[in-house]
Amino acid sequence: MNGDDDATLVRRCREGDRHAFELLVLRYHRPVFNAALRMLHDRDDARDVSQTTFLKAYEHLGDYDPRYRFYSWIYRIALNESLNALSSRRPVEAINGREIDGSPGPERCAEGAQARLAIGEALMHLSPELRSVIVLRHLMQLSYQDMSDILLVPEKTVKSRLHTARQLLRSELLPYEATS
Amino acid sequence: MSDPRLTELIHGEIDGVLDTAERAELARQLLADPAARGEREALRRLCGLLDGAGQSDPPADLPERILAALPPQRPRGGLWAPVLQPWSTAHRWRYAAVAAGVLVAGAIVFTTVRGPGALGDLAGTMADSGTHTPLDEAVLAREGVSGRVGLYRHRRALQVKLQIMAPGPVDVLVTAGGQTRRIRGLGGHAGGAATTITLPETPAAPTSVDVTVLMAGREIGRATLRASGSP
Numbered sequence: 001m002n003g004d005d006d007a008t009l010v011r012r013c014r015e016g017d018r019h020a021f022e023l024l025v026l027r028y029h030r031p032v033f034n035a036a037l038r039m040l041h042d043r044d045d046a047r048d049v050s051q052t053t054f055l056k057a058y059e060h061l062g063d064y065d066p067r068y069r070f071y072s073w074i075y076r077i078a079l080n081e082s083l084n085a086l087s088s089r090r091p092v093e094a095i096n097g098r099e100i101d102g103s104p105g106p107e108r109c110a111e112g113a114q115a116r117l118a119i120g121e122a123l124m125h126l127s128p129e130l131r132s133v134i135v136l137r138h139l140m141q142l143s144y145q146d147m148s149d150i151l152l153v154p155e156k157t158v159k160s161r162l163h164t165a166r167q168l169l170r171s172e173l174l175p176y177e178a179t180s
Numbered sequence: 181m182s183d184p185r186l187t188e189l190i191h192g193e194i195d196g197v198l199d200t201a202e203r204a205e206l207a208r209q210l211l212a213d214p215a216a217r218g219e220r221e222a223l224r225r226l227c228g229l230l231d232g233a234g235q236s237d238p239p240a241d242l243p244e245r246i247l248a249a250l251p252p253q254r255p256r257g258g259l260w261a262p263v264l265q266p267w268s269t270a271h272r273w274r275y276a277a278v279a280a281g282v283l284v285a286g287a288i289v290f291t292t293v294r295g296p297g298a299l300g301d302l303a304g305t306m307a308d309s310g311t312h313t314p315l316d317e318a319v320l321a322r323e324g325v326s327g328r329v330g331l332y333r334h335r336r337a338l339q340v341k342l343q344i345m346a347p348g349p350v351d352v353l354v355t356a357g358g359q360t361r362r363i364r365g366l367g368g369h370a371g372g373a374a375t376t377i378t379l380p381e382t383p384a385a386p387t388s389v390d391v392t393v394l395m396a397g398r399e400i401g402r403a404t405l406r407a408s409g410s411p
Contacts, residue, residue, distance in 0.1 A: 018250075025246050033238035044324055047239055051321035054246045116233045137195070138230035144197065163191050170226050 006070035014061055021061075025054055028071065031140060032078045038135045039082035041124045049085050053078040068149060075140065076150045079132055086128055122172035130165040137162055186213075190220045194227050248345055249326035251319050312339065318403035320393060325350060325367065329391045331405035338379045338407055340389060342366060351394045354379075357386040367395075 006027075012020035032053050036046035057064075057074050064073055123131050129151075136147045144155045151158065189206040192198045198206065210217050239245075312332045319328050327344035329352075340354050346367025354361045356379050366375060379389070386407060393401040 022247055025243050029242050030238055034235040037236055051246050051249055051326055055249055055321050058250050119233050
């Protein structure tokens with residue numbers, strides 16, 4: 001992440017340079033999509049949330065405070081939009097059985113895909129606020145300070161949620177820990 | 181493990197935030213407590229798994245979809261809400277040119293689903309020369325569907341320009357002056373192509389136009405465009 005470059009692009013965008021925003025889209029559409037995907041566990045919903053996230057960012061660039069990092073701001077929008085999408089979901093039937101049997105596949109890439117799927121499912125068993133800290137820390141590799149800025153909670157709360165989320169995930173992902 | 185201080189130190193070590201004194205404190209506790217060492221290893225494996233999961237590839241057309249849904253200039257309104265008043269002169273001319281080109285390109289077929297209008301009144305129109313004045317616009321980004329709907333004035337008539345990108349066909353209901361028209365099969369293979377309809381002139385010109393987007397018969401977006409300006 002290069003904060004200075006982001007700041008420059010945001011400034012250009014606020015001055016009316018649409019191309020600058022296109023560069024921000026190209027830079028951040030992948031992490032935004034992945035954050036939404038981890039929050040929602042559904043590619044179509046993640047795509048919609050990604051679109052909405054950037055549209056809202058574009059519409060509200062005037063509200064963006066350049067003292068903060070742009071990626072903190074857009075990840076916060078993405079998480080909020082993901083939470084909105086979750087709250088508007090209709091109840092769905094529980095998944096019958098686990099798709100993952102815990103045995104490692106013959107191919108390394110298959111193992112990675114299996115692990116991603118298992119992690120995705122395990123995350124959905126966490127509350128959205130616990131899921132958010134796992135996504136920000138382990139998917140986006142953000143610091144406690146960044147997470148605090150995005151979630152608008154003290155660092156102490158970030159750490160507490162992170163510890164709780166990890167403990168809950170341990171039992172869910174035990175078979176994968178053994179093979180990782 | 182019930183010692184909250186030890187828990188904090190183990191998580192802090194994994195997250196790389198311990199200072200020298202804290203690392204030494206953790207080392208002493210681990211040395212004295214085999215259970216703590218087991219706990220630490222389990223958490224390290226878990227975090228290694230989470231860190232190593234990697235990212236999924238987004239849909240290849242995601243950037244294009246995002247950009248297609250952006251309004252021509254930064255608006256003040258919200259999602260799927262009327263935006264962009266007033267427009268710059270440059271935008272007015274650009275959109276006038278686009279709208280005229282699209283209208284010349286062909287006629288639009290649609291059917292009446294409610295209201296007294298005869299089919300002949302609802303047939304697509306061919307554009308003639310003249311200025312198309314943008315009045316209002318709404319953008320949509322929902323459930324894989326993105327696009328814009330613009331309301332224009334052309335001479336005394338109102339025109340609605342639809343530009344919808346969708347994975348499959350969508351229908352659009354346009355309601356103005358007590359009449360509703362249904363435009364079928366936008367998006368899908370024709371995704372991104374602009375469609376313009378001219379509303380029939382009425383003695384009392386409508387002050388607003390309601391636009392509803394349907395996919396598989398289900399409403400996924402609605403907007404009211406204001407024709408508040410005088411011709």
